[in-house]
Amino acid sequence: MSSLTKLSSNKTFGGHVIKYEHASTELDCTMKFNVFLPKEADQSPVPAIYFLSGLTCTEDNFIQKSGAMAEAAKHGLALIAPDTSPRGVSIEGDSDSWDFGTGAGFYLDATDPKWAKHYRMYSYVSKELPELIKQLPIDATRVSIMGHSMGGHGALSIFLKNSAQYKSASAFSPIANPMNCPWGQKAFSNYLGDNKDEWEQYDTVELLKSFQGQHNHVLVDVGTSDNFLQGELKIDTLQQTVDDLGRADQWKIRYQEGYDHSYFFISTFVADHIQHHASYLK
Numbered sequence: 401m402s403s404l405t406k407l408s409s410n411k412t413f414g415g416h417v418i419k420y421e422h423a424s425t426e427l428d429c430t431m432k433f434n435v436f437l438p439k440e441a442d443q444s445p446v447p448a449i450y451f452l453s454g455l456t457c458t459e460d461n462f463i464q465k466s467g468a469m470a471e472a473a474k475h476g477l478a479l480i481a482p483d484t485s486p487r488g489v490s491i492e493g494d495s496d497s498w499d500f501g502t503g504a505g506f507y508l509d510a511t512d513p514k515w516a517k518h519y520r521m522y523s524y525v526s527k528e529l530p531e532l533i534k535q536l537p538i539d540a541t542r543v544s545i546m547g548h549s550m551g552g553h554g555a556l557s558i559f560l561k562n563s564a565q566y567k568s569a570s571a572f573s574p575i576a577n578p579m580n581c582p583w584g585q586k587a588f589s590n591y592l593g594d595n596k597d598e599w600e601q602y603d604t605v606e607l608l609k610s611f612q613g614q615h616n617h618v619l620v621d622v623g624t625s626d627n628f629l630q631g632e633l634k635i636d637t638l639q640q641t642v643d644d645l646g647r648a649d650q651w652k653i654r655y656q657e658g659y660d661h662s663y664f665f666i667s668t669f670v671a672d673h674i675q676h677h678a679s680y681l682k
């Protein structure tokens with residue numbers, strides 16, 4: 401396991417936001433992530449929530465713009481905010497658009513040879529980071545996962561694929577059915593090729609249809625004034641699938657009137673999400 405290099409530490413709400421850098425074996429590059437450790441972590445390991453960010457984000461957006469630390473501190477919870485793609489690697493086409501390549505890893509393990517060496521954000525988040533954070537005062541047996549947009553897709557799909565690993569899941573404005581929207585089709589066709597069976601392995605709606613396990617409640621919030629609601633997020637398809645499967649009592653999908661896709665929306669409802677996770681992590 402690689403070691404963590406502390407790059408910065410800032411006291412906030414009685415705890416600390418710490419930025420770490422490390423060599424990633426999954427992504428074959430140097431990565432950074434932020435952790436909020438509440439003051440309770442000085443005494444004993446604390447439960448944690450992963451937050452997976454959306455397109456164009458780094459490890460900083462959520463930490464700097466969501467205001468989540470106030471609520472996490474109240475509950476004595478750690479927050480773990482990773483980056484959204486490998487960094488510092490140069491692959492032709494990785495910087496041509498904001499919705500693909502750098503800043504847009506889509507939380508999958510690429511199979512196309514061009515991308516497969518570095519684009520392994522699924523294994524990075526679900527396998528490598530859980531090992532790395534064992535070096536921190538975090539109780540690895542009590543973790544949950546949440547995310548926004550592309551990161552909402554990541555949180556829900558990783559949860560459905562590894563439900564025993566996470567106590568709970570939630571999402572803001574998730575890309576719920578990436579197989580059937582332009583962002584997802586662009587990413588999946590490039591990273592995974594044209595085998596739709598592989599696409600289904602990373603599609604929340606498809607994973608939900610075949611999900612056999614026991615799962616706790618999932619909270620999803622989306623704004624009705626989100627520019628991406630109709631074309632990209634496909635929340636209606638998720639709601640329909642939830643209804644068809646008779647899982648409406650487990651999947652709570654809330655349409656928040658007038659809110660958009662931004663961190664102004666996330667910061668308004670982030671306390672609800674932290675409380676949702678706290679109820680399962682305590």
Ligand SMILES: N[C@@H](CCC(=O)N[C@@H](CS)C(=O)NCC(=O)O)C(=O)O
Nearest residue numbers: 454455456457461498549550662663
């Ligand atoms: N192309 C636009 C839209 C991208 C966008 O809305 N990204 C969302 C996630 S899908 C985000 O969180 N942006 C960063 C931020 O608001 O801090 C941009 O570059 O800002």
